Amino acid sequence: MVSWKGLFSWDGRDRHHLHDEIQALLPTRRDDVPPSAIPAKEVTKVALRLKYQIEQVIPCELPEDRVEQAHSPIITQCVIDTAKEAGGKENSACVVYCLLVVKKWFKLQAVKELWDADLHNVRALACEIIAKHLxxxxxxxxxxxxxVLLKRYSIVIDNEDTVPANAIERAVDLHALHVIGSSGYQKCIGYLWRGWLVQDDDDSARFVHYxxxxxxxxWVHCDPxxxxVPMYQNAVQVLVSVIYLALYTGAINTINPTGDVDVIEVLLYVFTFGFICDELAKLWKVGRYYIGFWNVFNSTLYAILTVSFVTRMIALAHPLDTKERRHYNELSYNFLAFSAPLFWGRLLLYLDNFRFFGAMLVVLKVMMRESAIFFILLFVICVGFLQAFIGLDQVDNNLTAVGFISKAMLNAIMTSPDFDGFENFGHPFGLILYYIYTFVIMVILLNILIALYNSAYEDITDNATDEYMALFAQKTMQFVRAPDENVFIAPFNLIELFFLILPLEWWxxxxxxxxxNDHIMAFIYAPLLLFTAGLETRAAHRVKTNVKRGAEDDDVIEEWEQMESSIDFEGDGWAKKVESTKPNVEFDTATKEIIELREEVRALKDLVEMLVERKVNGNDKGNGKDDS
Structure with missing residues (x-):
């Protein structure tokens, strides 16, 4: 069961317009959060300096590609150096965090000032670009x-310090793809994922190297x-999910006609109860911001399984070989079979480590969000036409065709309209109305939905790599943001709940x-710990080798690097030859020619000035001889 120490709550002022800031990241209460590493007032001053700078650098609306291109004429090296100095020497570590705060401010300003939304969005993008460069x-x-990335900082809003957060979390919350896609950010996420960066036991506000x-x-690595470590928690969740699916497959394929509950079904319902307890604990701690697509998806599955379990218990309450027992037993299995698509769809939640599935899950999430527009329009139109058809049906004070009307309207939504029978609804009004309804649904609304889905798909797939890295960073931060001193992953949370917390923790x-807790975790996770200890020992040998040769801990010698040290490009003249022929990618051809022309004009100007000066000096000497 998850312990929520060290999580971070979300400021309610920001929740209205920035949906990306309330992703499935787990907040907590303010009194559990360590203080800001730098006083909140100082951090706010740095953020205000950066906001002023961005407003001066981008005083008017500009194309986004001019800001985010490799050698931008807007975000120059001088601009980046100035931004780096916003915090001075003492507070320079919070500059990246402050840039993300300023990005949020510009996003909020874009919503409140629609007439300047494009300008504020470009400024928000500039904050990302500068942060990425830093x-x-x-x-x-x-x-x-x-x-820079893992220390937590606060700002002042309404004379109160906000809940501290770090740049890693803030970038994930804001869906800042440019920052998330930077090399240093990804290196930090990789260290967190592998457990090479962990929270300090003495100071939860700090992250230190393992x-x-x-x-x-x-045996040092056989530590509960x-x-x-996020990587190991994810592995356990995947393993448990596969076992959960196997239990379901066994239960659905071994039907008990008598209604008795076998061992496989008992384990299936125990697992389900553990998942339900885990979801309720998170919902209680986090609140309504925890509710998302996958939470609703899983909750639907658990609700169906709960109904199946309840009906099975009702069946067992009746005597054997009775009609009621057979009825409730069949009903229980029907609910169990009905949940099969949800069971297999649940696996997608744990396949997001793979790039293809990760990008597709992002597409799916965006599509579900975009389809809200379609369903709102669909609801309004369906209610209007349903009321019209019901009104036509009860003209004779005899309401008899509600079922037929509802079925025909649903068939039209599924692109299979049924025109038979509407001639009797106040002819010709019923048939005309159904033709209009079918046209609106099949030609207008469904094409709107297709356009929305197509737009969402293009937006994500055009930036699939950054979206995948953002999804992976979010997954990592879900584990890091919810550090549990005693990690009992469902259904092992039932052991913690009923054998540790309730009987022992309070006294x-x-x-x-x-x-x-350590002993029990060591017993539960013993097979996994033996395996992970082997992985960590193998990684330790690589780290040790890298340290000896002065490389980074996670460095891997690639095939093109194996003979690189034996080649001297300077000595054989290759470096000089390349230097003389390489292009200058910072400027295009026209700009380079203008620069060369400027140099030539400057040289010509100097030459003319020198000639004029000589002539003047010669005239002065001649005038001096005449005077004498």
């Missing part, structure tokens, strides 16, 4: 990850605390209770 140009990776990542001792000494 991340990618930082050479000290430890400083970048520990101070001390034993270079330790080649196998390593189950907090047992905290150290003894923590030690007991």
């Amino acid at each position: 991340i990618e140009t930082e050479e000290d990776m430890d400083y970048l990850m520990e101070d 001390n034993n990542k270079g330790n080649t001792n196998y 605390d390593r189950m907090r 047992m000494n905290s150290k003894t209770y923590a030690r007991l």
Whole structure:
């Protein structure tokens, strides 16, 4: 069961317009959050300086491609250097975080000032671009990850400090793809995913390097605390989901005519109860912001399985070989079979580590959001036509065809209209109305839905790589943002709930209770810990080798790097030859020619000035001789 220590709540002022800021990330109460690393007033001052700078750099509406291109004439190196100085030497670590805050401000301003929405959106994009440059140009990776990206900062709103957050979280909340796609950000996410960066046990506001990542001792890595690593939690969830699906497959393919519950069904319902408890715990801690597409999807599955279980218990309450027992037993299996598509669709939630499935899940989520427009229009139109058809049916004070009307209207939505029978609805009004309804649904609304889906698909697939990295970062932060001192993943949360929390936690000494939790986790996750310890030991050998040769911990020698050290490009003259022939990609051809022309004009100007000066000096000397 998830413990919510160290999570971050979402400020209610921002919830109205920025839907990307309330993704499935887990907030918590303010009193559980560590304080800001820098006083909130100082962070706010830095953010205001950056906002002023962006407003001056982009004073009018500009095309977005001029801002985000590689060598932008707008976001120049001077602009980036100035932004870096906004926090001074003492507060420079919060500049990236402040740029993301300013991006949020511009996004809010774009919603409130629609007449300048494009201008504010370009300014918000500029904040991302500058933040990306600052991340990618930082050479000290430890400083970048520990101070710039993972330290938590607050700002002041309504004379109160907001809940601290770090740049990693803020970028995910704001769906800042340019920042998420930067190399330093992805390196930090990779370290968090592998558990090489962990929260400090003494100070939960700090992230520190895992001390034993270079330790080649196998048993050191058999530590139950390593189950907090996102990669391992995800692996357990995938494994549990596969077992859950296998239990369902076994239960649905071994029907008990007598209605008795076998071992497979017991395990299936125990797993379901564990998932339900986990969802309720998260909903209670997070609130309504936890509700999303996959939560509703899973909750629907659990609700159907709960109904199946209840009907099975009702069947068992009746005597054997009775009609009621057979009826409720069949009804239970019908509900169980009805949930099969949801069971298999649930697997998609755990396949988002693969790039293809990750991008498609983003497309699906955006499509569901875009289709809200279609369903609102559909609801209004259907209610209007339904009322008209019912009115035509009860003209003779005899309402008899509500079922037929509803079925015919649903068939039209499914592109299979049924025109038979509408001649009797106040001829010719009923038939004319149904023709109009069919035209509106099949020609107008369905084409609107197709256009919305096509637009969502193009938007995501055109930027599929960044969208996948954003999804992976969000998945990582779900685990990191919800660090659990005692990781009991459903259905193991039932062990924690009924055998630890309820009977022991309220009276047992905290150290003894923590030690007991470690022993139980070590027993539960023993097979996985033995496997992960082997993986970590293997990785430790690679880290140790990299440290010896002065490389990064996660560095891998690629095939093109194996002989690179044996070649001297300077010595054989190849570097000089390449330098003389390489193009200048910072400027296009016209700009380079103008620069060359300017240099020539400047040289010509200097030459003319020198000649004029000589002539003047010669005249002065001649005049001096005449005077004498």
